[in-house]
Amino acid sequence: MERLSRELAFLLTLDRLKEVQRQSYTLAGRHENSAEHSWHVAVAAMLLSEHAKEPVNLLRVLEMLLIHDVVEIEAGDTYVYDEDARKKQEEKEKQAAEKLFAQLPEDQSRHWWELWQEFSAGTSPEARFARSLDRLLPVLLNVATEGRSWQEHGVRASQVLARNAEVAAGSPALWEVVQKLVAEAQARGFLASDGETQAPKG
């Protein structure tokens, strides 16, 4: 019962991920949280695994995606285009993982730690595919909301392409999708090209 009690307490700790706000908007027009994002990206893996660059173990992909953001309970979310914050975030997230996963029984703690490190470092076909999906989803949502969070932060097409280039390592087919979406967003006028002046709105 001791073991089960620890697992249930951890499950309640995880509830806090529902309150971590991301920069992306849902199609209904509110900020997305990291728990619902984690669900969305896991379902994306179910739908899109046939487009992975290498064959992947879907269970491993799902496990990584379900836990990839839980460190944000302690460390908060960092906007993908905020380069300064992202550098500091790495150490903060590592400390958060240590603190959080220590709440689990030892074997589970080790399993979660391995999943999280594998995802963070992109050291397997599963991790690279999972990371591709984690990049793809905000691009999809941005294009579907006419670039709302890109516009708020004055993000340019070259930044979107640079930050998402690693999609190619997990799925060349999805990288092609990202490139097409970026071109479409530029053509429709809600993603600035490098020459254009565009001040942040947010």
Add this chain to the structure above:
Amino acid sequence: MERLSRELAFLLTLDRLKEVQRQSYTLAGRHENSAEHSWHVAVAAMLLSEHAKEPVNLLRVLEMLLIHDVVEIEAGDTYVYDEDARKKQEEKEKQAAEKLFAQLPEDQSRHWWELWQEFSAGTSPEARFARSLDRLLPVLLNVATEGRSWQEHGVRASQVLARNAEVAAGSPALWEVVQKLVAEAQARGFLASDGETQAPKG
């Protein structure tokens, strides 16, 4: 590309699950939505699969839990203690599944349909364990929020035990947890026993 386009369009349709409100409250005190619930219950499966009554294929459990509520995009959520609504809901959800899954390529449509039917009917060890978790989570959240949604709806201990008795079919250990939580909630005074008068607050 036709196939990939359909998958991506479906992924955007699924975004609507983030706006389906449930009766449960998050620990932060707002109504939970069905997308974040789906994430929470999938993570629960990762943590608690060792307590399943029979050995389970975790991938199958995760796939079922990730999609078990997507029909609510069309059919809405039904409160677990609203018996009348639940009877009508069954047919509505079946129609919703047909409509939704038809948007997918044929093989995927069949896979999702099978997962959803298996979960709904509880016809495998995986489905029974997944259903146990889907029952456990609202009980956990209710106890952690001092029975907030139970109190709003005037739900009694006997109803909680009756509606959640099927937890035992998926996990005797978790059924024991539910029984203890119900006893604790009664002792602490936020779940009414049958003799007591308690009008709905909500």
